[in-house]
Each structure stands twice: as C-alpha cells, then as structure tokens.
Amino acid sequence: MKTLITSINIILVLSSIHCQHQNKNGNIDKNLTINTQQAKIEKIELTERTRGFHTIITLTPQSKTTSFNGEENKSSLSSSEWESISQQAAAIDLSKISTLQAPTTGRHSDQAMIANLMITSNGTTYTSSDFDSGNPPKELEALYQKVQPPKKE
Known part of the structure; x- marks a missing residue:
C-alpha cells in the first residue's frame, strides 16, 4: 500500500x-x-474625411507625411518616435481591427469627420472600421493619440 x-x-x-x-x-x-x-509594422495611415475636407497622415519608419485636401507636408520621423508608435500598433490584434465598434456615431450625420486607421504589417494591410474623428474604439485609442494631427486653434 x-x-x-x-x-x-x-x-x-x-x-x-x-x-x-x-x-x-x-x-x-x-x-x-x-x-x-x-x-514587422511597416506603415500606419490615419484618414479623416468629411464633405470638403480630407486629411491623411502616413507614418513609415523614416517619415511622416500629412496631406490636407491634397496639400502634402513631409517630415522625417526619428527612430524613437517610430518605435513608440509601432509598439502601440503591435499591441493591437490586427486580425480583429475591422470588427472594432466605434463608441459614437456622429459621422452618420456630419457631426464628426469619418476616420479610420490602416496598419500594414508583413505586407498585409489591416483597415479599421470607420469611427468618429477624435473618438476611436478603445482598442485603438492609444495609437490614435500618437498618430492624430495636432489640434488647430
């Protein structure tokens, strides 16, 4: 026993x-x-649009390009800035980015610009669902804060 x-x-x-x-x-x-x-994050792009206005911010490891109604402004991006931004993007489950729910619907009635994020990783581009400019899904909020254009006053 x-x-x-x-x-x-x-x-x-x-x-x-x-x-x-x-x-x-x-x-x-x-x-x-x-x-x-x-x-493997290669590019991040934020698009915000409404009738008459269109802003695209494109970030790559070397540069930041801002286009406002077709007028482009390109500047260099430091490796530390890119590292910080790409870490935020890498923290997101990219396979689910298109199914994330926007917390508000102002874009449906022109109360807010329509925004979305596109993240290119390993040759594949992942596009978020549309959301109100300034009010992304909570899963995208930290990345949006790093990418969004400076506020105009």
Whole structure:
C-alpha cells in the first residue's frame, strides 16, 4: 500500500513539473509572437474625411507625411518616435481591427469627420472600421493619440 501511494505521489509531482514547463514555453512563444509582429509594422495611415475636407497622415519608419485636401507636408520621423508608435500598433490584434465598434456615431450625420486607421504589417494591410474623428474604439485609442494631427486653434 505504501508503495502505491508513493508511486502516485511521484507521478503527480512529475506531471505537475511537466505542466509548469509547458506553461513557461507558451509564455515565451507568446512574447516572441508579439515581438515578431512589432518588428514587422511597416506603415500606419490615419484618414479623416468629411464633405470638403480630407486629411491623411502616413507614418513609415523614416517619415511622416500629412496631406490636407491634397496639400502634402513631409517630415522625417526619428527612430524613437517610430518605435513608440509601432509598439502601440503591435499591441493591437490586427486580425480583429475591422470588427472594432466605434463608441459614437456622429459621422452618420456630419457631426464628426469619418476616420479610420490602416496598419500594414508583413505586407498585409489591416483597415479599421470607420469611427468618429477624435473618438476611436478603445482598442485603438492609444495609437490614435500618437498618430492624430495636432489640434488647430
């Protein structure tokens, strides 16, 4: 009887160790996936439009291009700025970006400009659903804050 109990305890201890080992590997794989996705963000584009106005902000690892009604302004982007912005983009589940729900609907009646974000990662472009300018889905809010144009006063 003692042998049976000892054998069961040994089996339980070994299976517990094995499960913990698998869990650690799973976390490592998850972190590698996030870091790999993060390194592959190639371009981020914010479009805001309404009748008579159209703004496009395009960010790449080297530059920021702002187009307002067709008038372009291009400037360089520092590597630290791009790193910060691309980290925000990498934190988003890009496969679900088109299904994110906008918190408001002012764009349906011209109360707000129509906005959307496009993120190009690993050669694939992911486009968000439309949302009101200044009021993105909560999952996109941090990235939107980093990309949006400065407020005009």
